[in-house]
Amino acid sequence: MKKMIRVLAATSVLATALPAQADVVIGAVLPLSGVNANGGEDQRRGIELAVAQINEAGGVLGEPLKVIYEDSGNVPQRAIDAARKLVSVDGVALVIGEYSSGITIPLGQYLVAEGVPHLNPASTSGLVRGIGATSFSMVGLDNVSTEFAAKDVLDRGWKRVAVLAMNNAFGQGVANEFGAHFAQLGGEVTTTIMYTSGQTTYRRELQQAESTEPDAYVFTAYGADGGLMMQEAYELGLQEDPWYSILITMHNADTPAEFKTGLIGMDVDYTADDTSYKAAYEEAYGQSFQSAWSGYAHDTTLFAAETIERAGSTDRPAVLSAIAELGAEGFTGVTGEIKLDADGQRMWQPYQKLKVEGDALVSHE
Amino acid sequence: MVQFIFDTLFRAADLALIAVALSAVYSLIRFPNVALVQYAVVGAFVGMALQQQGVPIVPAVLLASLLVGGIAQVFNAVIFQRLLRLDPAIALIGSLALSMVLSAGFLLGFGPAAQRFSVQVAPATRVFGVRVTEMQVLTGGLTVAILIAFALLLFRTPLGREMRAVSTNPVLAAATGVNTARVTGLVVFLSGVIAALGGAMLALRGSVSIDMGTNMLLPVFAAAILGGLGNAFGAVFGAIVIAAAETLITNLNFGPIVGQDHVFLPASYAPAASFALLVAVLLFRPRGIFVSEVTRV
Numbered sequence: 001m002k003k004m005i006r007v008l009a010a011t012s013v014l015a016t017a018l019p020a021q022a023d024v025v026i027g028a029v030l031p032l033s034g035v036n037a038n039g040g041e042d043q044r045r046g047i048e049l050a051v052a053q054i055n056e057a058g059g060v061l062g063e064p065l066k067v068i069y070e071d072s073g074n075v076p077q078r079a080i081d082a083a084r085k086l087v088s089v090d091g092v093a094l095v096i097g098e099y100s101s102g103i104t105i106p107l108g109q110y111l112v113a114e115g116v117p118h119l120n121p122a123s124t125s126g127l128v129r130g131i132g133a134t135s136f137s138m139v140g141l142d143n144v145s146t147e148f149a150a151k152d153v154l155d156r157g158w159k160r161v162a163v164l165a166m167n168n169a170f171g172q173g174v175a176n177e178f179g180a181h182f183a184q185l186g187g188e189v190t191t192t193i194m195y196t197s198g199q200t201t202y203r204r205e206l207q208q209a210e211s212t213e214p215d216a217y218v219f220t221a222y223g224a225d226g227g228l229m230m231q232e233a234y235e236l237g238l239q240e241d242p243w244y245s246i247l248i249t250m251h252n253a254d255t256p257a258e259f260k261t262g263l264i265g266m267d268v269d270y271t272a273d274d275t276s277y278k279a280a281y282e283e284a285y286g287q288s289f290q291s292a293w294s295g296y297a298h299d300t301t302l303f304a305a306e307t308i309e310r311a312g313s314t315d316r317p318a319v320l321s322a323i324a325e326l327g328a329e330g331f332t333g334v335t336g337e338i339k340l341d342a343d344g345q346r347m348w349q350p351y352q353k354l355k356v357e358g359d360a361l362v363s364h365e
Numbered sequence: 366m367v368q369f370i371f372d373t374l375f376r377a378a379d380l381a382l383i384a385v386a387l388s389a390v391y392s393l394i395r396f397p398n399v400a401l402v403q404y405a406v407v408g409a410f411v412g413m414a415l416q417q418q419g420v421p422i423v424p425a426v427l428l429a430s431l432l433v434g435g436i437a438q439v440f441n442a443v444i445f446q447r448l449l450r451l452d453p454a455i456a457l458i459g460s461l462a463l464s465m466v467l468s469a470g471f472l473l474g475f476g477p478a479a480q481r482f483s484v485q486v487a488p489a490t491r492v493f494g495v496r497v498t499e500m501q502v503l504t505g506g507l508t509v510a511i512l513i514a515f516a517l518l519l520f521r522t523p524l525g526r527e528m529r530a531v532s533t534n535p536v537l538a539a540a541t542g543v544n545t546a547r548v549t550g551l552v553v554f555l556s557g558v559i560a561a562l563g564g565a566m567l568a569l570r571g572s573v574s575i576d577m578g579t580n581m582l583l584p585v586f587a588a589a590i591l592g593g594l595g596n597a598f599g600a601v602f603g604a605i606v607i608a609a610a611e612t613l614i615t616n617l618n619f620g621p622i623v624g625q626d627h628v629f630l631p632a633s634y635a636p637a638a639s640f641a642l643l644v645a646v647l648l649f650r651p652r653g654i655f656v657s658e659v660t661r662v
Contacts, residue, residue, distance in 0.1 A: 167631065191627040200479055200580070201571035204615045204632035207372070211618070212627040224478040228572050231481075235498045237489045254478075258486070 024060040024314055026304055027068050027086030028297075029097030029107060034074030036099050039291050043099065043121060044069060046294030049280055050301035060305045061313070067301070072098050072107075079107045087116050093314035094119060094307075096300050099293070101125035101170065108135040117319050121300040122293045124268075126173035129343050136323055138300040138338060139268070140349035142173040143181075148351045149218070149246045149266050150181035158216035158242065160188045162209035164229070165220050167194035174220050174246055190214045197222060202229045206236055216242040226251025230259040248354050248361065249292075257359040264364060268292045269350035272336030299333030306331060367493045369616055375501055375570070376608035377601075378508040382563030383581060384588040384600035385512065386556040392532035392595035393552050396453040399460040400440065401560045402585055403467040403578040408433045408561025409568035410475055413482055422482060430561040437557025438550060464578065471575035479574035504566040511562055512601060515555070519597065528552055532595065583636050584611070587643040593653030602654065610642045611635035 028047055031040035047067055055064050068090050070082030079098055086092045094117035098104045104123035111118040112132030120128055120137040128141055153161060163178060165171035171194060179189045190212035195205045206229070209217060217238065221229055226245070233239050239262070245251070248265030255263075270289050271277055277295060282288060289295075307326050311318035327340030339347050355364035387401050408429050415425035444463060448456040489496035519525040530538040531548045539545045567573065588607045592599025615635055620628040646654065 167633070191629065193629065194631055196631070196633040198477075198479070198574060198576065199633075200567070200574055200577050202632075203571070204372075204635070207368070208615065208627075208629040208632070211616075224574075228479055228481075231486060232571070235486055235489055235500075236496050237491075239488075 023066045024063050024305075024308060025066045025068060025090060025092050026301075026308075027070065027083070027090060027092035027095040027097075029070045029072050029079050029082045029086070029095060030297075031074045031099045031103070032069065032071040034072075036074050039099050039122075039293055040072075042290040042294040043297035045281065045285060045290075046296070046298035047096070047301045049277070049284060049294075050298045050305075053280075054302070054305045060308050065305055067096075068092065072103055074100070074103065076103050076106045079103045080110045083107055083110055083116075087111070087114055093117070093316065093319055094304055096121055096297070096304065099123070101128060104128060105131055108132065111135065115316060117316060117323060119300050119304060119323075121297045125170055126177065127169055129345055133344075134320055136327065136340060136344040137346050138303060139296050140346045142170070143177045144347070144349060145266070145268070145351060146174055146177040146246065147181045149244070150178055150185055150187065152266060152353060153182070153216065153218060153244055154185050154187050156216075156242070156244075158214075158244075159186075160190050160213075160215045161218045161244075162190050162212050162214040162216075163192045163218050164205060164209060165192070165194060166197040166222065166225065168197065171197075171220060178218065178246070195225075197225050199225075200228075202232055203236065205229075206233055206238055210236070210238055214241065216244055218244045218246065220246040221251045223251050223254035227254035227256065227259070230255045230263070234259040252356070252361055257356075260356045262356070264353070264355040266351050266353055269335070269352040271295045271334045272350045274334040277334035295333075295335045299335050299338060302333050303331055303338055368495050369612060371495045371497065372612045372616060373605065373608045375505060376612055377605040378505050379563075379567055379570075380581070380584050380588045380604040380607060381601050382508055382511060382566065383560050383585045384592070384604050385515065385597050386559040386563070387585060387589045388592060388594055388600040389515075389552055389559075389597045390556040391589070392597065393528070393535075393549050394441075394445070394449065396445070396449060396456040396460070397586065397589070397594065398445070398556075399457065399582065400463040400467065401437075401460075401556065402581045403464045404433050404437055404557050404560040405564030405567070405581065406471060406573060406575065406578040407436065407467065407564070409564040409573040409577075410471065410480070411561075412565045413480055413568065413573075416482060422484065426562070426565045429565065430558045433561035434554040434557035437560075438554050441550075441553045464582075468575055468578060475575060477575060479572040480568075481572045482568055484569065498570075500569055504569050508563075508566055511559065512598075515559065516598065524548075524551070580636075584639045587639040590643060591646055591653055593655040596653070596655050599653060599655035606654075607639045607642065610638040614638040 030043050031037060051065055051067055059065055068086060070086060072079035072082060083095055086095055095111055096119045097107050099122045101123040104120050105127060108118045108131035112134050115134060118135040122139060124139055124141050126142045128137055163175050165175040175192050179192060182189055191209060193205050193209055195202060243263050245263060245265030247267050249267045270292050307319055307322040308314055310326060311322040330337050330339040336350050341347050353364045354361045383402060383405050387397060391397055411432055412426045412429035415428055416422055444459055445456050448459040487499055489498045519528060527543045527548050530543055531545050535545050584607050588603035589600045591606055592603030614630055615632045618627055620626050
């Protein structure tokens with residue numbers, strides 16, 4: 001009798017420790033703590049809403065979908081350790097992650113080496129393209145955003161522009177891709193200035209740009225850099241010509257209203273034309289979108305569930321071929337159509353044209 | 366060309382005050398105090414903090430400068446005097462260490478982002494085809510005024526004579542009744558004040574972040590050494606030379622050479638220009654362009 005009780009106790013402990021065998025389990029590595037914790041939390045909300053929606057409609061393969069969250073702490077090594085745990089202990093079908101490119105890339109490389117499908121829900125660096133064969137992006141990379149920007153700038157009649165971008169992997173990607181798209185569409189980049197982020201003045205860079213006499217200035221900048229650059233452009237009188245910001249929300253809050261009158265730009269859109277997701281989010285969390293990224297995490301989860309459904313099992317090779325198939329065919333989520341190119345990267349995504357009004361950004365067509 | 370001259374002069378103004386402070390203090394205590402560039406940052410940050418507390422900008426900057434002068438004296442008494450008894454090289458390393466500690470302190474106290482004084486910003490006006498802002502003219506003028514005031518103090522007052530005497534021959538000066546400790550203390554105080562004013566002027570023209578001190582270190586040292594360390598007004602000339610080299614590097618259009626319309630070197634290459642110039646001058650004139658009084662002991 002005593003032995004019987006022990007066995008029962010042991011099995012019940014095991015049963016609570018492991019997810020029920022029947023559940024379909026996927027993993028998510030997100031920055032739930034650290035500097036990007038707000039972004040990570042917003043991603044988690046998007047995933048939760050998707051899981052609720054899927055399970056309400058009957059789950060995946062007839063079973064409830066379960067997501068195991070791991071915190072990257074905004075540290076690459078912690079993200080990899082988390083992924084290792086998801087792969088070897090939890091045996092997940094695929095892993096969604098992370099937020100910033102600097103972590104998504106090593107995380108993806110680990111997953112590719114293990115042969116585990118990786119879905120990138122947020123990182124846009126051009127370097128993401130090189131992660132490997134089993135890695136897929138549910139967001140458009142910089143080549144997509146800069147093509148949108150190049151077209152937008154040309155449509156406004158500015159044929160000759162000076163480009164300013166920060167001298168890091170992201171900035172170089174933006175500058176190169178923008179230049180290539182702009183030239184292809186018939187425009188001319190008078191000069192490309194790669195500035196060092198975190199300087200106390202950008203006067204020299206601005207004067208270099210000015211001396212090429214462009215029709216407009218196209219730039220991308222992080223918070224405080226963008227604020228200072230706009231102030232100095234205003235002081236130097238360079239704002240007599242138009243300014244266009246790529247990913248304008250990065251620095252808008254750091255730029256005082258007086259220095260950004262008439263500034264226009266673009267950024268990723270929260271959702272495409274779908275308003276039901278916005279309503280669901282606001283109902284569940286009692287506030288409006290905290291970032292652009294919950295919608296993308298939401299769609300990534302829907303996409304993952306759909307591919308597992310198609311694969312007929314959580315067997316990784318089957319899931320991989322289902323991802324490739326669905327990616328080629330196209331899948332519609334709240335952020336519009338997700339269609340992947342030959343490298344498994346999203347070919348299109350919604351962007352919004354924005355302009356400054358006082359301190360705020362408003363849509364601008 | 367006019368643009369080049371303006372850019373050079375304003376850049377020289379950035380460097381001159383801190384370089385003069387560095388050189389002045391070297392003339393008396395014979396070691397280059399690296400932490401002086403951080404005193405400039407302290408001056409700017411404290412000034413901003415006071416302004417945020419509601420102090421008007423002029424008293425805020427003055428108060429901050431006096432405070433930094435006091436801090437300079439404290440550090441000198443507590444750290445550098447003791448290290449100097451061992452070896453000037455150890456004092457130099459000590460000042461580098463202090464500079465790093467201060468930098469870490471700024472990160473804790475003020476965060477990593479660049480900060481500005483809240484002053485009215487107006488678009489630039491054109492002078493001789495060159496854009497000049499009100500703040501540039503104002504701070505440039507103030508910089509010149511401070512330099513002139515320091516020159517008058519040094520060359521036209523009994524105190525200045527004592528300062529020069531102590532720097533030329535401290536033993537003889539002491540023997541003739543000069544209180545060398547008092548004079549040294551005063552110069553250390555003044556160096557802190559001038560460096561802090563330099564930092565505040567820089568902040569008024571642009572912004573200040575915690576790594577401004579580190580960024581200024583090389584050009585300021587290059588200017589002071591070029592002018593002949595210990596020769597305070599040689600440092601002003603050194604600042605102009607360094608500023609001209611930096612401006613040349615960043616304003617020159619290399620486009621025609623590589624067959625394009627416009628190609629500029631990144632502005633972050635400017636410190637390389639000052640460093641190259643420093644090495645070149647030191648090869649031919651190891652004591653700087655102007656032989657300082659120090660060598661005539």
